[in-house]
Amino acid sequence: xxxxxxxxxxxxxxxxxxxxxxxxxxxxxxxxxxxxxxxxxxxxxxxxxxxxxxxxxxxxxxxxxxxxxxxxxxxxxxxxxxxxxxxxxxxxxxxxxxxxxxxxxxxxxxxxxxxxxxxxxxxxxxxxxxxxxxxxxxxxxxxxxxxxxxxxxxxxxxxxxxxxxxxxxxxxxxxxxxxxxxxxxxxxxxxxxxxxxxxxxxxxxxxxxxxxxxxxxxxxxxxxxxxxxxxxxxxxxxxxxxxxxxxxxxxxxxxxxxxxxxxxxxxxxxxxxxxxxxxxxxxxxxxxxxxxxxxxxxxxxxxx
Numbered sequence: 001x002x003x004x005x006x007x008x009x010x011x012x013x014x015x016x017x018x019x020x021x022x023x024x025x026x027x028x029x030x031x032x033x034x035x036x037x038x039x040x041x042x043x044x045x046x047x048x049x050x051x052x053x054x055x056x057x058x059x060x061x062x063x064x065x066x067x068x069x070x071x072x073x074x075x076x077x078x079x080x081x082x083x084x085x086x087x088x089x090x091x092x093x094x095x096x097x098x099x100x101x102x103x104x105x106x107x108x109x110x111x112x113x114x115x116x117x118x119x120x121x122x123x124x125x126x127x128x129x130x131x132x133x134x135x136x137x138x139x140x141x142x143x144x145x146x147x148x149x150x151x152x153x154x155x156x157x158x159x160x161x162x163x164x165x166x167x168x169x170x171x172x173x174x175x176x177x178x179x180x181x182x183x184x185x186x187x188x189x190x191x192x193x194x195x196x197x198x199x200x201x202x203x204x205x206x207x208x209x210x211x212x213x214x215x216x217x218x219x220x221x222x223x224x225x226x227x228x229x230x231x232x233x234x235x236x237x238x239x240x241x242x243x244x245x246x247x248x249x250x251x252x253x254x255x256x257x258x259x260x261x262x263x264x265x266x267x268x269x270x271x272x273x274x275x276x277x278x279x280x281x282x283x284x285x286x287x288x289x290x291x292x293x294x295x296x297x298x299x300x301x302x303x304x
Contacts, residue, residue, distance in 0.1 A: 007039055008038040008042050008213070009038075010039045011028070011029020011030050012024075012029055013029060013030065013032070014039075014043075017043050032149035032152075033149075035152050037208065037211035038208040038210075038212060040153050042211075045213070056243050057239045057250070057251060060239040082102060082109070082170070099171075100171035100175050102171055102174050105129075105170060108125055108184045109122055109126060109129075116188060116204055117188070117204045117277070118189025118192070118204040119187050119188070120187065120204075121186070122185060123188040123206065124188050124192070125173060127206060127207065127210065128220075129169050129173040130169075130209060131207070132168075132169040132172050133166060133169035133170075136165050137165035141163050141165070142156075142159065142163055143156035143157060143158060144159075176222065180222035180226070182226060187202075188202075188204065189202025189204065189275075190202065190226075191226025192204075192216065192226060192230070193225075193228065193230075194229055194230050196268035197262065201268070201271060201272060201274075203216060203274070203275060205234060214234050215233040215234055216234065217233045234255050235254070235256065236252070236254050237253045237255065237279075238250060238252045238282075240282075246285075247285040248284050250282035251280065251281060251282065252280050253274055255271060255274045256270075
């Protein structure tokens with residue numbers, strides 16, 4: 001049975017959480033070191049999908065934008081931390097030292113659906129908050145349970161609600177978005193996008209630090225609307241399986257499309273599909289090939 005298999009660009013040490021790979025030269029990757037939150041979230045998500053039944057292509061496709069189980073804990077604990085802030089305010093000591101009202105942010109985070117789809121409300125706020133928090137707070141102060149090489153998928157864990165950086169990071173994130181004219185509950189895709197052919201295409205996904213499978217990285221530019229140009233992350237995506245049939249079932253996507261020529265019809269075609277969360281159907285079996293609406297047959301004959 002397929003369970004717990006994912007490494008998300010980490011080393012092969014814990015690609016399978018139950019069967020660690022050791023004894024290799026260091027050049028092949030580190031051993032007994034913390035895994036990225038993306039790897040940890042993916043391992044837990046794959047395990048949960050397998051536990052619910054057959055691990056299908058459709059299940060893998062639908063799970064790519066979720067943030068794993070960890071952010072729901074962060075969200076819950078952050079909400080509790082919000083409620084504990086005196087008067088619903090936090091001091092933005094990293095900027096001007098003034099008090100920032102974060103009461104609305106607490107409600108937005110509580111209502112976030114824990115996905116990073118382009119329509120998700122609260123994902124952008126959490127993203128800006130979490131980046132600030134992890135950048136300013138050492139791991140030893142952020143987590144109550146430290147990393148353990150014996151349990152790398154589940155450690156470190158348990159957010160330290162007493163960490164002083166939480167209130168400051170939330171206040172700074174709120175102040176940052178308000179200064180940029182961005183609503184705290186704005187859909188992610190309104191402020192994370194690419195422009196192709198003069199058209200703005202919303203892009204889902206998130207940074208590796210959030211534990212998102214669908215890795216999306218872009219430089220922050222508040223003046224240009226947030227994350228205005230995705231620079232790297234998911235590129236060629238595929239979900240392949242048999243799903244009980246006689247042949248393979250495959251869905252693929254090239255997020256940046258097949259051509260870098262703006263005049264080409266393939267310049268933005270799959271980027272638009274990516275924005276709309278659509279996939280390309282790969283056709284392996286003869287019947288599937290012959291029934292393709294885009295099939296073009298060219299007969300080549302030898303001249304004699």
